[in-house]
Amino acid sequence: MKRIAPITKNEYIEEAHFEDLTHDGNGVTKVDGFPIFVPDALPGETGRVKVVKVGKGFGFGRLVERHSDSPFRQEPPCPIYSECGGCQIQHMTYEGQLQVKEKNVRDVLERIGKLRDLPVNPVLGMEEPWRYRNKAQVPVGLQDGRLVAGFYQKRSHEIIDMDHCIIQYEKNDEVIQKVKDLCADLGIQPYNEQSHKGVLRHIMTRTAFTTGEVMVVIVTRTKALPHKEELIKGLTQSISGLKSIVHNVNGKRTNVIMGDDTRVLWGEEVIHDSIGDVKFAISARSFYQVNPEQTKVLYDQALAYADLQGEETVIDAYCGIGTISLFLAQKAKKVYGVEIVPQAIEDARKNAALNGMDNVEFEAGPAEVVIPAWYEKGIKADVLVVDPPRKGCDEALLNTILSMKPKKVVYVSCNPATLARDLKILEAGGYRTKEVQPVDMFPQTMHCEAVARIEWEGDPHVSDD
Incomplete structure (x- = not known):
């Protein structure tokens, strides 16, 4: 039976009570159980709301007047926070952010995974939750005849021009500004999404926290990069620590930032960084965690849950x-x-050699194909670690885990919803989730990572849903 919304567009909720936050930071109030999502509202607050949109299962509202404030409300320190779509919860103190992230992880594990008595630890946060990102990538455009670069405005592709971002490492701000100014001075034309014309699409920079090495990646629509030599000269003379200038070509009409054609214009193909005692060579296309301080916290937690004694x-x-x-x-x-991406496997092998580690082997291919092939060769895991993308583990991989029955599974998740879904499947197959540790990799946003410790018990669990 089709549900009829208890409220209509343009109607007012005179005393809305906000009880939660959505994954994109909107406050949640309910009318007869029907959720309305409202920007700039925090749990525990009340206010007057105008309903601006009503869908089948939820609606959206605008906060007209706030009647009470959360104890965790603060003035956002970023001057363009209200316009920019890069962060969602700068208007909340960091203590409040950690509490709401813990609640979200706990709630989703209960709701989706049916894991009601599972120990979920307090979120491991940062001492200084600003200036943590080692990688910046910003779109470039033309506004009022001048080149601009920054993040997109909320729910649009309108670029908010900026000269600094307080969640980016300061060096990245400096580099982006110098690339932007130099390209403007040289008359390099920004890309236009609507007409699919122009040259410069994105500027990307990486800064290695431990070595200070800097990489600049210039993404263009065209194969030719105008004023290439002047650009290289200007960048090398003005950016300290610069080790690599890379040109990437993306000629497609797409929201994907980088194309397939990548070439080094100057310097080295990689920069080097370390997490703990492990060194890494990072190329323009490498996936490398953007918060190195918390990455060590995350990986230390995975290592603790694996509890390796040297014989596994x-x-x-x-x-x-x-x-x-x-x-x-x-x-x-x-x-x-x-790993399914061959280039990543090449990088992994180079990183193993860089660290002198000969007890690790890498193979390219789908995990659900490669791991059973290893199993047939007699390679059986005592501990299996998964760190899947946001969509979670492939169903075939989960079936492979249930067939192989490693004693321990350590699940590193960037999406609590798919973690909960996958844990439910593993629990039904005889595993028990012993503990979950959330880790805050992205302060000022609603994203939260989590590590789960899972052990084989052989007693299939049937959920009561």
Whole structure:
């Protein structure tokens, strides 16, 4: 039976009570159980709301007047926070952010995973939750005849021009500004999304926190980069620590930032960074965590849950460039890493060599194909680690885990909803989730990572839903 919304567009909720936050930071109020999502409202607050949109299962509102404030409300320190779509919860104190993230992880594990008595620890946060991102990538456009670069405005593709971002490492701000100014001075034309004309689409920079090495990536629509030599000269003379200038070509009509054609214009193909005692070579296309301080916290937690004694065989599914694999290899007898992206596997092998680790092997291919093939060769994991993308584990991989029955599974998740879904499947197959540790990798946003410790008990669990 079709549900009829208890409220209509343009109607007012005179005394809305906000009880939660959505994944994109909107406050949640309900009318007869029907949720209305309202920007700039925090849990525990009340206010007057105008309903601006009503859908089948939820609506959207605008906060007309706030009647009470959350104890966690603060003035956002960023001057363009109200316009920019880069952060969602700067108007909330960091203490409040950690509390709401813990609640969200706990709630989703209960609602989707049916894991009601599961220990969920307080979120591991940062001492200084600003200036943590080692990578910046900003779109470029033309406004009022001048080149601009910044993040997109909320719910639009309108660029908010900026000269600094307080969640980016200061060096990235400096580099972006110098690239922007130089391209403007040289008359390099910004890309126009509507007409699919122009040259400069994105500016990307990476700064290695431990070495200070800097990479600049210039993404263009065209294969030719105008004023290439002047650009290289200007960048090398003005940016300290610069080790690499890379040109990427993306000629497609797409929201994807980088294209397939990548070439080094100047310097080296990689920059180098470390997480703990493990060194990494990072290319323009490498997936490398953007918050190195919290990455160590996350990987230390995964290592603690694996509880390696030096005699174990470990399989790392979704291994990327080998970041977790090499952390595990410090304690394991042998680590096997698998990743579907061949370039990532090449990087992983180089990183193993860079660290002198010969107890780790990498193979390119789908985890759900490669791991059973290893199993047939007699390679059986004592501990299996998964760090999947936001969509979670492939169903075939979950079935592979249930067939192989490793004693321990350590699940590193960037999406609590798919973590909960996958844990429910593993629990039904005989595993027990012992503990979950959330880790805040992205302060000022609603994103939260989590690590789950899972052990084989052989007693299939049937949920009561």
